[in-house]
Amino acid sequence: MDEIRTRLSRRGALGLGAGIAGLAVAPAAAEAATRATAPGASVDVVVVGAGFAGLTAARRLRAAGHSVVVVEADDRVGGRTKPGKIAGEVVDLGGQWVGPSQTHLLALAKELGVATYPQYATGLNIVDIAGHSARYEGEVPALEPAALSDFAQTVGKIDTLAAKIPFPRSWDFAGAADLDSQTVETWILANATTPGGRSAMRVLTRALLSAEPSQVSMLAFAAYAASAGGFSALIATRGGAQDALFDGGVWQIAAKMAAALGPAVVLNAPVSAIAQDGSGVTVSAGARKWLGRYAVVTAPPALASRITYTPAMSAMRDGLTQRMPLGCVIKAHIAYARPFWREQGLTGLVLSDRTEFGPWFDHSPRNGPGGSLVGFFDGGPAQRWADRPAAQRRAQVLKDIALYLGEAALSPVDYVEEVWTRAPLHRGGYVSVPGPGVLTNFGPALFEPVGRIHWAGTETAKAWSGYIDGAVRSGEQAAEEVGRLL
Ligand SMILES: Cc1cc2nc3c(=O)[nH]c(=O)nc-3n(C[C@H](O)[C@H](O)[C@H](O)COP(=O)(O)OP(=O)(O)OC[C@H]3O[C@@H](n4cnc5c(N)ncnc54)[C@H](O)[C@@H]3O)c2cc1C
Structure with missing residues (x-):
């Protein structure tokens, strides 16, 4: 390994002079990169995974003058983001939204010339929780009055916890052991007192983490809020x-x-093994191998x-990776001839504890007469519906929407869905969900490098963990961390 590594330049050809904003790949540079990143070649850093974390890390490292190769299992880049088409419009089948404090993603989008536009939110939302249905404006669901006050107090308690948690090191919080011994469900039962307050919290937990409240550690849930700057965000x-x-x-x-x-991104290459010694790493995808001084693994x-590590992975890191499953999610887009709910003064947003599908939002194209909705099966419903025939899922989605938006919902012009939970290379989303006892026992292994292997991915972000912005931040963090060692 050492011999091949020293034969090749420490800096890959593309690393020289490739600015962070540079999009075009000059033909000569591309040729050199092809040589530098072909199996058997050696680079400074081998990045595993071409989602937002891996691509950001690679781009940052290259901009700092280091050579990289990104090895991706799938036949496309983007990871938990993915394009799809509905009624002639390109849509996101995975991650899609961005918020104003997600500044790293917004800066990246601006730099690369991708514009944003506001989520449609004109009119009234619908809430139907614990048998109380209402239309309301704004962000606070109009629960029945006692439930609303209970819900507000519960959210206040989560925000108080979130403000105290030193994210990302949530396990250092004085009350960490207590919170991490509870699930979100047991915490809800101990802290919310009304059926409406409890049910709203359950619906929102599913919507935020694609997991059942009984599957998630309360420390992880409060840390998730801390990572975003509060539950309301x-x-x-x-x-x-x-x-x-x-x-x-x-x-x-x-x-x-x-x-x-350019050619530094290698697709269709599921990394099966990473070996390391004192001088470098060998990353293998079957018979293909890439040598590097360091590896950055961005897979959740x-x-x-699933990767075989030699020497064996540390007990802490292996223990962590055995205990952080991805949430269960199915995302569906439904296109209509027109956004008929807008004619009724509705935003399209519905929050209900009576449906399998939901919540859903208006996702109508900005130009043209068409209307569309986008929504999710999250947590338990995603588990229940992932293995059923697609036609049955579609029928359930339409039935659930019609319950609130009317019969017109039963006649879409197009429908597209992504069953993330059954995607073998992704295994779910939106994010990995620690159960009780995981963060306090294994948390530090999320970030701590193991020899020459460093970790990135939204799960390791120092803010907005679970989101695309977190993935970008984690890629930047890893590039800085490894960059200091090169
Ligand atoms: C349905 C859905 C909706 C979402 N909505 C939003 C949203 O609206 N806003 C938001 O901010 N976030 C959203 N998210 C979350 C967001 O998409 C993710 O947080 C983010 O994309 C994660 O990026 P990442 O680079 O950390 O990981 P990933 O995107 O998972 O990238 C990891 C990559 O590693 C690859 N890989 C895995 N194993 C190997 C291997 N052995 N060898 C080689 N490659 C490997 C994978 O194929 C993948 O490409 C959503 C996610 C889903 C699924």
């Missing part, structure tokens, strides 16, 4: 995580980063655990 449209969308889709940003990296823990 997670659930809000205006000013929150659902504030805006990307014109043409967020996936374009990943595609543009990959285009600039449950996928990183």
